[in-house]
Amino acid sequence: MSDAQRDKGRRVTVKDLARDLGMSVSTVSRAFYPDAVVASETRRLVLERAAALGYRPNPFAQSLITxxxxxxxxxxxxxxxxxxxxxxxxxxxxxxxxxxxxxxxxxxxxxxxxxxxxxxxxxxxxxxxxxxxxxxxxxxxxxxxxxxxxxxxxxxxxxxxxxxxxxDNEAGGRLAADHLIDNGHKHLAYVSAFPGASTNVERHRGFCTQAVERGFAPPAVIEAGRFSYEAGYAAGLEAASAGRPLDGVFCANDIVAIGFIAGVQESGRFRVPDDISVVGFDDITMAGWPTHLLTTVAQPxxxxxxxxxxxxxxxxxxxxxxxxxxxxxxxxxxxxxxxxxxxxxxx
Amino acid sequence: MSDAQRDKGRRVTVKDLARDLGMSVSTVSRAFYPDAVVASETRRLVLERAAALGYRPNPFAQSLITxxxxxxxxxxxxxxxxxxxxxxxxxxxxxxxxxxxxxxxxxxxxxxxxxxxxxxxxxxxxxxxxxxxxxxxxxxxxxxxxxxxxxxxxxxxxxxxxxxxxxDNEAGGRLAADHLIDNGHKHLAYVSAFPGASTNVERHRGFCTQAVERGFAPPAVIEAGRFSYEAGYAAGLEAASAGRPLDGVFCANDIVAIGFIAGVQESGRFRVPDDISVVGFDDITMAGWPTHLLTTVAQPxxxxxxxxxxxxxxxxxxxxxxxxxxxxxxxxxxxxxxxxxxxxxxx
DNA sequence: CTGAAAGCGCTTACAG
DNA sequence: CTGAAAGCGCTTACAG
CATH class of the missing domain: 3.40.50.2300 (Response regulator)
Incomplete structure (x- = not known):
């Protein structure tokens, strides 16, 4: 039984391995670095024995140096x-x-x-x-x-x-605009989440740009304020009560869209998708659940x-x-x- | 400007700190250990200077010893x-x-x-x-x-x-049984998730035990097999089609319950809660969403x-x-x- | 109460 | 190609 194995609780160290192999610690250490210069037979021996003894270099000691x-x-x-x-x-x-x-x-x-x-x-x-x-x-x-x-x-x-x-969130926003416009929607809106988020800004910009390029007025903006179900829900309730014409909505992301839809349904004034179509962004797992079956722009x-x-x-x-x-x-x-x-x- | 500060990229070490203070590294090191014996004035000086220089002991070096x-x-x-x-x-x-x-x-x-x-x-x-x-x-x-x-x-x-x-999942299972029985449910079932999970086993046992103690037959078991929406959904579809009488269901956890309910609704044969009551376990955030409003046993x-x-x-x-x-x-x-x-x- | 020294487990110039 | 030595940044007996 080797020294290393006898000493139960302790981890095997380079020193153990070196003693076991009758080599110096330097040589043993070098064997683990492909670029280091060691006789290939020596390296083989070291790696083989290391595997057998379950040696793993201590990353703390390593990082102290490297x-x-x-x-x-x-x-x-x-x-x-x-x-x-x-x-x-x-x-x-x-x-x-x-x-x-x-x-x-x-x-x-x-x-x-x-x-x-x-x-x-x-x-x-x-x-x-x-x-x-x-x-x-x-x-x-x-x-x-x-x-x-x-x-x-x-x-x-x-x-x-x-x-x-x-x-490319902007391109994603354009996809959403195209989908809604191609399907005959006339009254578009963007449900905005956290205004400081690049994702929110870019998706909004893409959606807007594309709508305008296709001859629409810039879509209305509904402020949810955060990327959360609750924020989407509040926005959905409010949008449904506002009485503004609305038939195609693009939400900053899926969770906002899922909340938004719940808010709209809760209002009792409109239904999704009968009155209002909703598109999300991300394609999170939940979006594909039968509960939601959310139309959405997938992330790559x-x-x-x-x-x-x-x-x-x-x-x-x-x-x-x-x-x-x-x-x-x-x-x-x-x-x-x-x-x-x-x-x-x-x- | 101190040595430590001059050397931009490098972290401040005990050595830097010791030199700066004109003390030995041993003394400096000891100052950070409340149990170590150091003059309180010395300790104060060290800690003060350490804070000023932004010294943080290197955890790798520390752990090599401790x-x-x-x-x-x-x-x-x-x-x-x-x-x-x-x-x-x-x-x-x-x-x-x-x-x-x-x-x-x-x-x-x-x-x-x-x-x-x-x-x-x-x-x-x-x-x-x-x-x-x-x-x-x-x-x-x-x-x-x-x-x-x-x-x-x-x-x-x-x-x-x-x-x-x-x-105490068993006690939780009992709560579910009591709630359903107190509210007049006669045909109970447990939707089982991963059979190897202690949580699944214990919740089932508690639900069963309590139902039996209150004079009911042991509730039926519907096997979902996993703790997931999909598993719950499949179980819900199947249970609704099975034609077995069923009015009160306790699911292994919330996500299974949410899936189960969607499966039941999808079947078109029964509705929740009109025909079947469903109780979950965990009280995850989603359970409180207006979309679900799931009755559930909260985890502490x-x-x-x-x-x-x-x-x-x-x-x-x-x-x-x-x-x-x-x-x-x-x-x-x-x-x-x-x-x-x-x-x-x-x- | 403080300092000099050893050592944790490694890597890496430096000799040979 | 290999080994002895120094050193990474710490802590902790051991003296004094």
Whole structure:
């Protein structure tokens, strides 16, 4: 029985492995780095024995020297949108398959997100991925000062800085406008969520632009104010009571749309889709449930996650890369039961 | 300008701080440990200067010596239940407030959860919290061998080992039975989710026991098989078509109940609550939405999370504690719109 | 009460 | 190609 195995509670270290193999720790260590110069037979021996003993290098000791931690910080807040939990777990799984670990920074109150990020930075993540959070600019700067570039996923940084992975929300907004217009809708409106969110602004702009280009007046704007069911619901109730003519609505995202529809139905004055068609954005799982069957513009989610993970791998190796924004084409508009053709539709 | 400040990119270290203060690193280090013996004036000076320079001890260097990492591993999988994202982020926020950081282990396929846990263990978490995952026993053993006790949240470990924080699901099942029986329901059924889940088993048992004690036959069991909307939906469709008499249904949890109701409605043969009353379990946010207004047994979520965090703090200090299970009383039954009184009700 | 020294588990110049 | 040595940033006996 080897020394390493005898000592039960303790992890196997390079020293154990070196003694076991009758080599120096330097040689053993080098065997784990493909670029390091070691006799190939030596390397084979080391790796074989390491696997047998269950040796795993201690990442803390490693990072003390290499200044890399293989840790990805993930900042989340404001999880009223079911879009993000899906992304969070799926992307964590992908990052773990790439050998990186995810450390979470979460806050139950927006103003505490800064403390959470501070604590996270203590562990020197190689980079930080920001989901959903309205992270203040100084938080991003703090990350970068600590050597961790930030990738904003879906929603971009308010100041436009940092890395970003998103879809072409403007093109998505255009798809929604085309769908409603092609199906004969005349009275369009946009249900706006958080005004400070790039996603909200861009979807609105695309929807508007396309409507105008196709000869319509700029669509009315209904302010929901936040990306949540409750906000959508209130907006739906209010819009139904306002008495303004309305037959085609594009909502900032799915959860707002689902709330909006409930609000409209609740009003008892109009029905979806009989009187009003509603289009969402994201295609979250819930949108496909028989309960909702929401017509929506899909996000190119797999592509966005793949792009984020691949960018993360690059940044983990070399932080010095110019920040840029990756914008993927939106997914298709998925027609379900919350929109229908009106008289005069051309589609 | 101090040495530390001049050197922009680099973090302030104890050495910097010691030089700045004209003390030894030992003394500086001790100042951060309340139990260490240092002149109180010296400690004051150190802490003051540390705050000014933004010094934060490097947790990797610390953990190399102390063998504590202040890292909590959180294992998640199978996130079809919206209950868990809420818990995950809220509990992360609470743990961060207690100075601990959360590292995630996620897998998009159940069989990969083991690799994810292995990678996680590399970072030597002080303990592991298991959410939702059907973590195999050997994974728990692996954690414990690596020095990280496991806390199972909500759903207990299949082998009953490890720490656990859950609510008294059996009492919750009884509440559901009482509510339905008090309101005159005669034909009860339980919609069963994952048969291997302690929550499923216990809720079923409580519901059954209480019905029998009150003079009813053991309620029928409708197998949904999983804790998901889709599973509930299929069960609802099937139950509505089966033609068996049915007027009061208790579902394994909210998301199953929401799916079940949609399935029943879809069948067109019965309506909720006019023909069939449905009770869920959890009181997730969605249950309170006007779309659903689900009658449900609430989880004592705040209590469960507080208990978990406090147990985590204890275990982070001393791992040697006998594993035990904390079982909190269930929350109230919240009556909403998916149940109604039938003739003969006594309530 | 404080400081010099050893050491946690690694990596990486530097010799040989 | 390999090994001895230094060092990453800390903590903690051990002297004094």
């Amino acid at each position: 200044k890399k931690t293989q840790i990805v910080g993930m900042v989340v807040a404001d999880l009223t949108n079911p879009f993000y939990p899906e992304v969070m777990t799926e992307m964590t799984a992908m990052l773990q398959e790439a050998g990186m670990n995810v450390m979470l920074a979460a806050a139950n109150q927006p103003e505490k997100i800064d403390d959470a990020v501070d604590l996270l930075l203590t562990y020197q993540p190689d980079l930080v991925i920001v989901l959903a959070a309205n992270m203040a600019s100084h938080a991003r700067e703090k990350c970068e000062r600590a050597g961790a570039p930030c990738i904003f996923f879906n929603r971009l940084s308010a100041d436009g800085l940092g890395f970003g992975v998103t879809c 989610l797999d592509g966005m996650m793949a792009a984020t993970v691949s960018l993360a791998r690059e940044l983990a190796v070399d932080r010095r890369q110019d920040p840029h924004i990756l914008r993927l084409p939106p997914g298709r508009l998925i027609e379900r039961n919350t929109t229908r053709r009106r008289d005069g539709g051309i589609a | 063998k504590k990492t202040q890292i909590v591993g959180m294992v998640v999988a199978d996130l079809t239940n919206p209950f868990y994202p809420e818990v995950m982020t809220e509990m992360t926020a609470m743990l961060q407030e207690a100075g601990m950081n959360v590292m995630l282990a996620a897998a998009n396929q159940p069989e990969k959860i083991d690799d994810a846990v292995d990678l996680l263990l590399t970072y030597q978490p002080d303990l592991v919290i298991v959410l939702a995952a059907n973590m195999a026993s050997h994974a728990r053993e692996k954690c414990e061998r690596a020095g990280a006790p496991c806390i199972f949240f909500n759903r207990l470990s299949a082998d009953g080992l490890g720490f656990g924080v859950t609510c 979520l705040d209590g469960m999370m507080a208990a978990t965090v406090s147990l985590a703090r204890e275990l982070a200090v001393d791992r040697r504690q006998d594993p035990h299970i904390l079982r909190l009383p269930p929350g109230r039954l919240i009556e909403r719109n998916t149940t109604r009184r039938r003739d003969g009700g006594i309530a």
